[in-house]
Amino acid sequence: MGVCDSKEVAPGSAPADISKEATAKSKEIDRQIADEKVSSKDIKILLLGTAETGKSTVLKQLRIIHGGGFTDDDITTFRYAAKRNIFDTVKTLVEAMELLKIPYGFNPHTAKCAQKSSKPSLHHAPSLADSKENVGFGKHAPIAIEAAEIWASTKFIDDATRGETQAAVDLILSTHPEYTKSLPLPLVNAIKLLWNDVGVKYCFSRSNEFQIIDLSYFMQDIDRFIASDYIPTNQDILASRVMTSGVCETKVIIKGTIFRVFDVGGQRNERRKWIHVFDNVNAIFFLFDLSAFNQVTVEDQNINRVVESLTVFTFICNHNAFKRSAIMIFMNKIDLLREKLEHSMVQDYFPEFLGTNDYKEVSKFFAEKIASFNKNQEKQLYFHYTQANDTTKMKAVLATVIESILVNNLQSAGLM
Numbered sequence: 001m002g003v004c005d006s007k008e009v010a011p012g013s014a015p016a017d018i019s020k021e022a023t024a025k026s027k028e029i030d031r032q033i034a035d036e037k038v039s040s041k042d043i044k045i046l047l048l049g050t051a052e053t054g055k056s057t058v059l060k061q062l063r064i065i066h067g068g069g070f071t072d073d074d075i076t077t078f079r080y081a082a083k084r085n086i087f088d089t090v091k092t093l094v095e096a097m098e099l100l101k102i103p104y105g106f107n108p109h110t111a112k113c114a115q116k117s118s119k120p121s122l123h124h125a126p127s128l129a130d131s132k133e134n135v136g137f138g139k140h141a142p143i144a145i146e147a148a149e150i151w152a153s154t155k156f157i158d159d160a161t162r163g164e165t166q167a168a169v170d171l172i173l174s175t176h177p178e179y180t181k182s183l184p185l186p187l188v189n190a191i192k193l194l195w196n197d198v199g200v201k202y203c204f205s206r207s208n209e210f211q212i213i214d215l216s217y218f219m220q221d222i223d224r225f226i227a228s229d230y231i232p233t234n235q236d237i238l239a240s241r242v243m244t245s246g247v248c249e250t251k252v253i254i255k256g257t258i259f260r261v262f263d264v265g266g267q268r269n270e271r272r273k274w275i276h277v278f279d280n281v282n283a284i285f286f287l288f289d290l291s292a293f294n295q296v297t298v299e300d301q302n303i304n305r306v307v308e309s310l311t312v313f314t315f316i317c318n319h320n321a322f323k324r325s326a327i328m329i330f331m332n333k334i335d336l337l338r339e340k341l342e343h344s345m346v347q348d349y350f351p352e353f354l355g356t357n358d359y360k361e362v363s364k365f366f367a368e369k370i371a372s373f374n375k376n377q378e379k380q381l382y383f384h385y386t387q388a389n390d391t392t393k394m395k396a397v398l399a400t401v402i403e404s405i406l407v408n409n410l411q412s413a414g415l416m
Contacts, residue, residue, distance in 0.1 A: 046277060100144070102148075106147050108202050243265070345357050
């Protein structure tokens, strides 16, 4: 008789393989139950705000400070993003030169009307001591008009470099953005030539008149970013821009508590997706770009960016889903606001502002304006003035914010 390679099974019991499967399923159920228990203690945060207010930068800071940094896949993504950001910056400026009618090689220092007034800086915004009408900010300023008049007869002031500049412009405009992962040498040379053009720099000084993301960070050291062995630093990653589409969830553990942070796109066509993450929200980080007070939205050239943010904030702040949610308001990009106040008057865009055109008065004005849209007087708003790309400063801000959320959560649970 042959030997039967089987094991005796007691009456009523399952075969070994079935028993193992049942045990595995049981363990999986136990794990899910445990996860649900943990989930009930999680803190859910929504990162909200209109486009380009700095939401994704705040999320990156959370990952740097509390989330262990970035994965290899993230690093690869940001390597390509740096190159794409460089290309996009120059292409946008080339298109803006046409829009604003600025000839290549146009130097506002040597413009006829500039000789009668203080000369504007190409690298630093002029002070309010300079007349705005002479500085060249705005299409109706004398320098802007002079530039447009020259442009009508020639787009290139310097005949000696006309051919080289035209070739660079043509190459930029004919290159598809998807082909910029490697940035071949001819394209790099074209980018450098145009970025160093005095007319392009003047165009950049009028960036509130067209749509551009300020990526000058990458333009200052192009060779480092295009090197074959380039590895992005945390600061590079904070400066890079990758458009958020859909809903992105990130989990970080802070003081033993899991924080689930949801970053959603701020463009108008992305906001319809916000509703899908409105349930059980403990806190909202709502971002305002205060430096955008003199800019218009991408979707509607007649709508001021800060006004658009106020409209969206009003909807969020007074939504029934967020009655018990803590609302943290990040008054972001205060570094850019300080710079812009040196040459741009808030009252030109918000006539109701009657204070002096300095950071303290302006930031107070916008904080009061934001608070006035809160219809629930019992709901406290927490204001934080931020520079989202500065890790040291954000570490302090986030520590305060996290503590407030934890306290608010305990109060909501009746434990304080």
